[in-house]
Amino acid sequence: MKEAKKTLAIVGCGKLADIVVDALLSGVLDDYQLIGSYSRTFEKAQKLAERINKEEIGYRCDAYESISEIIALKPDYIVESAAPVALRELALPALKNGSSIVTLSIGALADEEFYNQVQETAKKHGTRVHLVSGSIGGFDVLRTASLMGDCEITFDTEKSPKSLRSTSVYESALETDAKKVFSGNAKQAIALFPTKVNVAVAASLASVGPENIKVSVTSVPDYIGDDHRIEIKNEEVHAIVDVYSKTSKIAGWSVVNTLRNITSPIVF
Ligand SMILES: NC(=O)C1=CN([C@@H]2O[C@H](COP(=O)(O)OP(=O)(O)OC[C@H]3O[C@@H](n4cnc5c(N)ncnc54)[C@H](OP(=O)(O)O)[C@@H]3O)[C@@H](O)[C@H]2O)C=CC1
Numbered sequence: 001m002k003e004a005k006k007t008l009a010i011v012g013c014g015k016l017a018d019i020v021v022d023a024l025l026s027g028v029l030d031d032y033q034l035i036g037s038y039s040r041t042f043e044k045a046q047k048l049a050e051r052i053n054k055e056e057i058g059y060r061c062d063a064y065e066s067i068s069e070i071i072a073l074k075p076d077y078i079v080e081s082a083a084p085v086a087l088r089e090l091a092l093p094a095l096k097n098g099s100s101i102v103t104l105s106i107g108a109l110a111d112e113e114f115y116n117q118v119q120e121t122a123k124k125h126g127t128r129v130h131l132v133s134g135s136i137g138g139f140d141v142l143r144t145a146s147l148m149g150d151c152e153i154t155f156d157t158e159k160s161p162k163s164l165r166s167t168s169v170y171e172s173a174l175e176t177d178a179k180k181v182f183s184g185n186a187k188q189a190i191a192l193f194p195t196k197v198n199v200a201v202a203a204s205l206a207s208v209g210p211e212n213i214k215v216s217v218t219s220v221p222d223y224i225g226d227d228h229r230i231e232i233k234n235e236e237v238h239a240i241v242d243v244y245s246k247t248s249k250i251a252g253w254s255v256v257n258t259l260r261n262i263t264s265p266i267v268f
Pocket residue numbers: 011012013014015016017038039040041044081082083084085086104105106132133134135136194195196198199202248251
């Protein structure tokens with residue numbers, strides 16, 4: 001017997017959400033139907049829903065004006081591609097109501113109290129939170145190495161000054177001179193750059209925790225894209241996971257990959 005398709009909703013209808021819709025429309029996510037969208041700007045949610053509806057693929061996607069309406073839909077999965085504040089608003093009520101979450105804004109989980117609440121709520125209600133690999137990778141080796149015993153982990157990012165313009169570390173000298181603009185742990189990093197270092201929090205949650213990872217962010221003039229270099233060492237293992245990406249598209253595709261893994265008989 002053919003299994004019923006999983007229902008899906010998206011919170012945060014920007015660049016990365018569009019990649020998930022591309023995958024739905026091209027048949028790469030055939031086990032799912034996108035039934036609802038929500039974004040801070042309603043027109044963006046409408047635009048995304050319209051992309052599904054104009055294809056006449058046998059079901060409808062509706063745009064909603066609040067997160068609570070998305071939760072009331074009770075989709076099997078909610079893709080969060082908005083920002084850490086949205087994950088904070090969404091996670092507990094959605095998990096209680098029977099929806100699992102696939103999230104990009106992992107930075108919200110740097111708060112230990114929130115992390116524990118999410119974990120307990122999901123466990124109690126039989127739901128799950130999937131942390132996507134986003135713009136990095138190697139969660140398998142990070143988790144395995146940290147299980148083996150004490151380890152040290154560093155996370156070093158290179159970015160262009162352009163991508164730091166909206167942050168408090170920005171100064172015009174960054175346009176001409178390379179500079180380490182942040183050095184600290186992942187909890188401090190996400191507090192300073194709320195939508196730019198979800199990856200550092202993700203790597204820390206897969207290993208030693210947000211306060212025990214050494215994070216740096218270096219601004220490099222005219223740099224195109226981002227480079228995230230993770231290095232983990234224990235007595236036995238020394239691994240380096242270094243991911244360069246020209247754009248953040250890899251993060252959108254990692255959501256697609258996670259959704260495929262959820263329904264796949266063979267799981268990575
Ligand atoms: N884990 C990872 O590797 C990565 C994670 N990310 C995370 O993914 C998020 C989305 O990235 P991207 O698609 O490139 O960003 P975009 O800015 O293109 O899209 C984000 C969309 O979400 C909306 N939004 C923002 N905050 C909220 C909110 N609180 N509630 C509802 N909607 C909201 C925005 O609305 P509006 O248009 O009104 O601003 C925008 O339409 C990032 O903010 C970041 O947190 C991003 C890259 C990598």
